[in-house]
Amino acid sequence: MRLVSFEHSGRATFGAVVGAGSTWSPDAAVVDLGARLSCPDLRALLAAGEPALAQARDLAERAAASPGSADLAASDVVLSRPIPFPEKIVCVGVNYAERNEEYKDASERPKYPSLFMRAPDSLVAHGASILRPPESEQLDYEGEIAIVIGKAGRRIPAERAREHVAGLTIMNEGTIRDWLRHGKFNVTQGKNFAASGAIGPWIVTGDECPAFDDMTLSTRVNGEVRQHDSTRRMMFPLAELVRYISTFMVLKPGDVIATGTPTGAGARFDPPRWLVPGDTVEVEVPGIGVLRNTVDDEFA
Numbered sequence: 001m002r003l004v005s006f007e008h009s010g011r012a013t014f015g016a017v018v019g020a021g022s023t024w025s026p027d028a029a030v031v032d033l034g035a036r037l038s039c040p041d042l043r044a045l046l047a048a049g050e051p052a053l054a055q056a057r058d059l060a061e062r063a064a065a066s067p068g069s070a071d072l073a074a075s076d077v078v079l080s081r082p083i084p085f086p087e088k089i090v091c092v093g094v095n096y097a098e099r100n101e102e103y104k105d106a107s108e109r110p111k112y113p114s115l116f117m118r119a120p121d122s123l124v125a126h127g128a129s130i131l132r133p134p135e136s137e138q139l140d141y142e143g144e145i146a147i148v149i150g151k152a153g154r155r156i157p158a159e160r161a162r163e164h165v166a167g168l169t170i171m172n173e174g175t176i177r178d179w180l181r182h183g184k185f186n187v188t189q190g191k192n193f194a195a196s197g198a199i200g201p202w203i204v205t206g207d208e209c210p211a212f213d214d215m216t217l218s219t220r221v222n223g224e225v226r227q228h229d230s231t232r233r234m235m236f237p238l239a240e241l242v243r244y245i246s247t248f249m250v251l252k253p254g255d256v257i258a259t260g261t262p263t264g265a266g267a268r269f270d271p272p273r274w275l276v277p278g279d280t281v282e283v284e285v286p287g288i289g290v291l292r293n294t295v296d297d298e299f300a
Contacts, residue, residue: 001016001053001056001057001060001204001205001207001208002016002017002020002202002203002204002205002289003015003016003017003033003042003045003056003082003167003202003203003205004016004017004030004042004079004080004082004200004201004202004203005041005042005079005080005081005082005083005084006030006077006078006079006080007077007078007080008032008072008076008077008078012041012080012084013032013033013034013035013041014033014034014039014041014042014045015030015031015032015033015034015071015072016030016031016033016056016057016059016060016063017029017030017074017202018030018031018060018063018064018070019064019067019070020074022284022286022289022290023201023289023290023292024074024079024126024127024201024202024289024290024292025074026073026074026075027074028073028074029063029070029071029072029073029074030070030071030072030073030074030076030077031059031060031063031070031071032071032072033045033056033059035071036059037052037055037056037059039052041084042082042083042084042203042254043083043085043086043253043254046148046149046150046166046253046254047152047252047253047254049150049151053205057205078125079125079126079127079128079200079201080125081120081123081124081125081199081200082148082169082199082200082201082202082203083148083203083254083256084120085120086120086254086255086256087252087254087255088117088249088251088252088255088256089117089118089119089120089123089255089256089258090115090116090117090245090249090255090256090257090258091115091116091117091118091173091191091257091258092113092114092115092236092241092257092258092259092260093113093114093115093116093187093260094110094114094235094260095113095234095235095236095259095260095261096229096233096234096235096260096261096262096263097109097233097235109235110235112244113236113241113244113245115245116186116187116188116191117188118173118191118192118197118258119192121194121195122174122191122192122193122194122195122196122197123171123195123196123197123198123199124195124197124198124199124293125198125199125200125201126198126199126200126201126202126291126292126293127201127292127293128195128198128293129195129293129294129295129296130172130174130195130196130197130198130275130281130293130294130295130296131193131194131195131196131295131296131297131298132275132276132277132295132296132297132298133176133193133194133196133298134297134298134299135176135179135193136176136177136178136179137274137276138176138177138178138179138267138272138274139174139175139176139196139274139275139276139295140174140175140176140177140265140266140267140272140274140275141172141174141175141219141221141226141265141266141275141281141283142172142173142174142175142197142219142261142265143170143171143172143173143217143218143219143227143261143262143283144170144171144172144173144217144258144259144260144261144283145168145170145171145215145217145231145238145258145259145285145288146168146169146170146171146199146256146257146258146259147165147168147238147241147242147256147257147259148165148166148167148168148169148203148254148255148256149164149165149166149242149251149252149253149254149255149256149257150164150165150166150167150206150253151163151164151166151253152164152250152251152252152253153246153250153251154246154247154249154250154251155246155247156242156243156246156251157243158239158240158242158243159239161238161239161240161242161243162206162212162239164242164246164251165206165209165238165242166203166205166206166253167203167204167205167206167208167209168203168204168206168209168285168288169199169200169201169202169203169204169256169288169291170199170200170201170283170284170285170288170289170290170291171197171198171199171256171258171283171291172197172198172199172219172281172283172291172293173191173197173258173261174193174196174197174198174275175190175191175196175197175265175267176189176190176191176193176196177190177267177272177274178190179193194298195298198281198291198293199256199291200291201289201290201291202289204287204288204289208287209287209288210286210287210288212231212237212238212239213231213232213234213237213238214230214231214232215230215231215285215286215287215288216228216229216230216231216285216286217229217230217231217262217283217284217285218283218284218285219261219262219264219281219282219283219284220281220282220283220284221266221273221275221279221280221281222279222280223280226264226265226266226273227261227262227263227264227265228262228264229262229263231259234259234260236260238259241257241259242257245257275295276295277295277296277297278294278295279294279295280292280293280294280295281293281294281295
């Protein structure tokens with residue numbers, strides 16, 4: 001099931017997408033679950049657990065089996081971030097082996113994940129514009145797979161991690177590179193410019209997700225492949241990230257974990273290849289979908 005948050009006629013709600021391929025397209029239709037279920041938003045649906053998800057799945061399957069019975073056409077809605085305001089967005093840095101080697105600092109393979117946080121409004125939805133701020137021209141892309149938590153937990157064993165994952169989505173973990181170096185021990189500034197990254201278009205629920213340890217991610221800028229790698233080569237697999245992060249914080253429904261980006265970001269070219277207004281960035285993960293956004297100046 002593909003779950004989305006969206007706006008329609010000034011109303012914020014959520015639903016299930018039917019009739020779509022791997023991309024959000026005019027052929028898609030949406031079942032308005034917010035109008036049919038007692039949950040106020042998608043995060044509440046996830047928190048309600050399997051009985052509520054089963055109701056949602058039944059409504060989506062009925063609509064898929066009866067073309068034209070869905071509530072809304074894709075063209076009638078504006079997508080929001082899948083979870084518009086998650087309590088936590090935890091991001092993992094340098095999680096592919098080649099990314100560690102990119103730094104050319106002769107450092108050993110890390111023993112623990114590198115982590116930082118993002119604010120919800122640093123990300124836009126699928127189809128919205130990523131904004132280059134006036135303070136820097138060093139806007140960069142980072143394609144990532146993102147975990148969405150469905151079941152709360154603390155100290156979750158890796159072998160039970162999938163029980164706590166509602167599904168997966170895609171993130172372009174956009175970065176303002178020169179602002180990463182403003183602080184001695186943190187990257188917060190460069191990771192939290194408003195609308196500098198993107199997430200979406202939907203959450204693919206766990207029952208339909210590919211195997212966590214065998215997914216491929218590709219990032220394209222204006223059709224050119226810049227990043228391409230497999231989760232098989234992650235230093236810290238998705239289940240291990242859930243285990244490690246839940247050791248020190250309670251993971252709650254709707255929380256997001258961005259699992260790291262492969263080699264090939266614009267900063268690693270010589271000279272660097274920063275994003276500029278008019279660029280289109282696509283991040284694709286077969287089995288999850290395609291996240292697509294264009295780039296604009298914040299004050300165009």
